[in-house]
Amino acid sequence: MKMLKKSGYFRKLRRESLRSTIVVYTFLLLITLLMILPFLHELAKSFSYPTEVEAGRVSLLPKRFTFGNYYYFWRKQSEQLGRAFLNTIYITVVGTAWTVFNTALLAFPLSRSKKEFRLGVPILMIVIFCFVFQRPVIPYFLTVKAYGLMDTRAALILSHTIVPFYLLLVLTFFRGLPEDLFDACRIDGGSDFHLFWHVALPLSKASLASVAIFSGVTMWNLFFHPMLFIRSSDLMPLQPIVRSIMRGTGDVLKGNLLDNDPFRETESIKSALIMLTIIPVAVVYPFLQKYFTKGTMVGAIKS
Amino acid sequence: MSSNLKKLASRYPLYIMAIPGVLFFVLFYLIPSAGILLAWQDYNFIKGFMESPWVGWKHFRKMFEYSEFLQILKNTLSIGFLKLILGFPFPVFIALLLNEVKNHQIKKFSQTIMFMPHLLSWVVVSQIFYNVLSPDSGIVNNVLHGLTGMEPVFFMAKEELIQPLIAISHVWKESGYTSVVYLAALSSISPELYEAADLDGAGKMTKILRISLPLIAPTMVIMFLITMGRFLETGFDHVYNMLNPLVWSKGDILNTYIYRVGLQQGKYSFTTAVGLFKSLVGLVLIVGGNWGARKITGRGFFK
Incomplete structure (x- = not known):
């Protein structure tokens, strides 16, 4: 044991495990971002003013915050x-x-x-x-x-x-x-x-x-x-x-094509519609995830 | 004999319970399956199944004379192939990563996020792809333009990109979900194996390559076989929603073809033949894959 200690074996082990931990977390972060960024993008667009979205100025944060995109569906x-x-x-x-x-x-x-x-x-x-x-x-x-x-x-x-x-x-x-x-x-x-x-x-x-x-x-x-x-x-x-x-x-x-509604058929209302469709699923799912994972696992073991 | 009957009679509730389920399978699975006989008919809507003339192998022969059909078969095959190449390793990678994460909260959080896309419909997922890749407002073009000054590209309208994009959307939606199957397999590996490897001074990479991967190989074989069996079965919802008229020629697959030509144009018999052909190829692939897997690893689906 002592000899191992002296040779720096444990230090090497720790350094290696630190390095691999960093690698693991980096990859995990990357993949998680890939999965979540599209949602954040949609969310940002759905709360932005249509012209800002059309001009390509909205990435992950809303510009000229508005509820208008959601309100559009309520109105029309x-x-x-x-x-x-x-x-x-x-x-x-x-x-x-x-x-x-x-x-x-x-x-x-x-x-x-x-x-x-x-x-x-x-x-x-x-x-x-x-x-x-x-x-x-x-x-x-x-x-x-x-x-x-x-x-x-x-x-x-x-x-x-x-x-x-x-x-x-x-x-x-x-x-x-x-x-x-x-x-x-x-x-x-x-x-x-x-x-x-x-x-x-x-x-x-x-x-x-x-x-x-x-x-x-x-x-x-x-x-x-x-x-x-x-x-x-x-x-x-x-x-x-x-x-x-x-x-x-x-x-x-x-609809009336001459309609002067800035929210009509824009990119941003599409994002709002996506959010509307997802929200019920996204709200319910985290509470039920346990059963979901369990069911998949049982299915996996069975097959 | 009579005592036997009595015993059976005392169990009548069990038989009653089975009635609705069996009835369902007969009405909604077996009778439609018997309907593949349509493929040898010239089904006529007005005459009905009984009166329509039998025409032998006509539709099967016709199938291979259509250049359109051959193109669609090619599309189906190459989309299946891309899905396999991209979609098979990625969940394994995610599972290995998640397995290395010791912090329970981080693990659960990223799992929750990676699961999310699986719960969404293809209508929503494909629209997210359209929005994210949009030439006017999509984040991808925003970022590319910001970094390199590149002109916006309408990715979803490029014929050469639609097949990879269909495969990538499959990976994005299903990887987190599929990884649960591998996680289940990984969690059943005895920790003693890793401890023993630790004593021998094995690094993380070695442990993954020498312990984790070989021990989840049987699961991988089964998942591979399932993927093979579904090689031609890229979902209708998936492709139909990803396509637009500009990329139709490269993205149309058997399932969308059957819907379009069969149901919308009323060529019932011909597309039934196409569907039958698809199922047969699927069967050959799964049996062949099973045979191959057993040759290589000594394990197969059907033992």
Whole structure:
């Protein structure tokens, strides 16, 4: 030990670890900046006066601070955008509850032993088939149309009833529950419904929360499905509407082009719209991050 | 026999619970999947599935006669390739970095930020790319102009840049999320291994190369296989929102082609054939990749 000390071995080790710590933190800082700077840029633009933005003078701090970009949507598009928000909130809330319930409901029998539930293997084969292969778009569109679900919010919710990945997640969790608890409930005369509702569900809150978050994010961000199934603009959820406003096919065609409004169809209102769309997600997410990470990790270990 | 039946009957709640889920998979996955038969038909909207004439391999032959289709296949392949090259190593790098960070708060903070883009829709992410790279007001052009006096470039309208940009946006959005999978693998490595390496005087770099990387290699293989299986599956939302008319010829991929030609122009049968072709290539890639991975590392997806 002494000899090592004398030879400066530990000092060398410490110096090296200091150097590598600096390298690690530098890279981490760089990557974190890459991830966050675009948001700060958008935020700055959304609070800047349109002409400042158009002139390219806004980078990370707002110039000529104004709420006008946000106020623009209140004045001009509150009807269209408000309806889009309500549609999205509706499909997110109802869709998530529907997905969580149905996922758990199917996962429960699948998690029981072969003796108790004999259809486990064939159903799992179907689920894995659906996990591996994507639905062919055209036949999918035609079948949903044949079910008479065109232009309904139900099409968006029903088509997301169960996502195979979520099912496998909950299934893994159910399988890990201690069998003694079920036995205890059964001795008290509980049926399988009771086991599911009073034992399995309350114990699986964490994994169900993960599913709820995954599903909530999916429903909030839904884009392709409404493009397929929704025709009328009254039912259109947020993302397609945001796109149409961004691409200038929203108000600009209907609106008065001679309108002297400095906020009309500018770069800065696009930034404001981005912030409006992100904010609900950004506000909720940090509180739920725990479940999100956990769900991903369980999924990783499972696969 | 009768006692057997009785046992089964006492389990009826389990079977009832499975009904909604199974029904969903049949209605929304299996029946649409069976609809790939459309690819061998000349599907006519008015006649319907039963009455439309069968035409054999016509659509598959036609596919390879279209120069347009070949260009789109090329785009899909090169975008897939770029995504693999850029997108595969980056999450591993992030995970290794995060794993070295000992300060819990910093780690959690940067993880929160890196996760954020994953939660956003492609509508928002692509608009962020448009805004950040905008020739008038984007921060990238602002900075470049400030540093070098360079004339503003409209990056998103450059044909030669759109494919890399699609790949980069994928990296930006998904890297933080994917890195969680590797972090899970890293956290399961026994600390004793690192302690032993410390005693042997190994530096940080050596430990990463000799301990961390080899031990997360199985996870990397699995992630690689998943990426291979999705090689042609760059999302519709992703590409459709990144594109604009100026770069359409270089950015159009199979998924957007199917939507555009299939649904908007009504060539149902032809695009079903295209979709089927895509799935088959995906299957070949994942089986081939699995075979290759097993040859090289002795591990594969299906054991």
